[in-house]
Amino acid sequence: MKEFCSVCCGRKGAWKELNDIQLIGYSIRSQRRKKGMTLQQLSEATGLSIGYLSNLERNANSPTLVNIQKICEAFGTSLFSLLETNKEEDIIVRHNEREPIISEEHNMKLENIDFGLDDTSFIYMTIEPDGAGDGLWWEHEYHEVGTVIKGRLTLKLDNQVFELDEGDTILIKAHTRHCYYNKTQESCVSYWTRCKEIK
Numbered sequence: 001m002k003e004f005c006s007v008c009c010g011r012k013g014a015w016k017e018l019n020d021i022q023l024i025g026y027s028i029r030s031q032r033r034k035k036g037m038t039l040q041q042l043s044e045a046t047g048l049s050i051g052y053l054s055n056l057e058r059n060a061n062s063p064t065l066v067n068i069q070k071i072c073e074a075f076g077t078s079l080f081s082l083l084e085t086n087k088e089e090d091i092i093v094r095h096n097e098r099e100p101i102i103s104e105e106h107n108m109k110l111e112n113i114d115f116g117l118d119d120t121s122f123i124y125m126t127i128e129p130d131g132a133g134d135g136l137w138w139e140h141e142y143h144e145v146g147t148v149i150k151g152r153l154t155l156k157l158d159n160q161v162f163e164l165d166e167g168d169t170i171l172i173k174a175h176t177r178h179c180y181y182n183k184t185q186e187s188c189v190s191y192w193t194r195c196k197e198i199k
Helices: 002-009 014-023 025-034 039-046 050-057 065-075 079-083
Strands: 099-102 108-113 120-127 142-150 153-157 160-164 169-172 178-181 188-196
């Protein structure tokens, strides 16, 4: 750690970069994805809890230099390489960086698009032909806005049924029981934004 600090203090502009540590979470998440590591694996490599690392990636807590050094060692990189991560990675999630959050059990795949925002999340949903059904109902504490990108989506809201074609957008209000179907013979792809309910 002594050597690490001396390197920091001896480099031009280091103090500004150290101040940037408070917003280093996005770079950590980007590096973890590049390494193909899960939060569990990073936790085991650093000795830091999954909860702490998750909050850190969302810039929800303040890191210490000691913990940042542990993370850098797990990645095999330096603090400055972490700070100098391309800014594009803060605002772009590539297609292969989407995180699966449900399997194809019902011929449905949900992938999380994570920008580290606390109040909003984004989901890329693919339903294969004849996918989903009455056994998979959802009800959330947040509003959802969905747009069909490809194919046709059948959506049940309580006792109402809606047919959505490519380009159609729907609002599902918080606490509304709903179910998705694909009754066609082609894949259906839709994009969803989930926003926490405003009190």
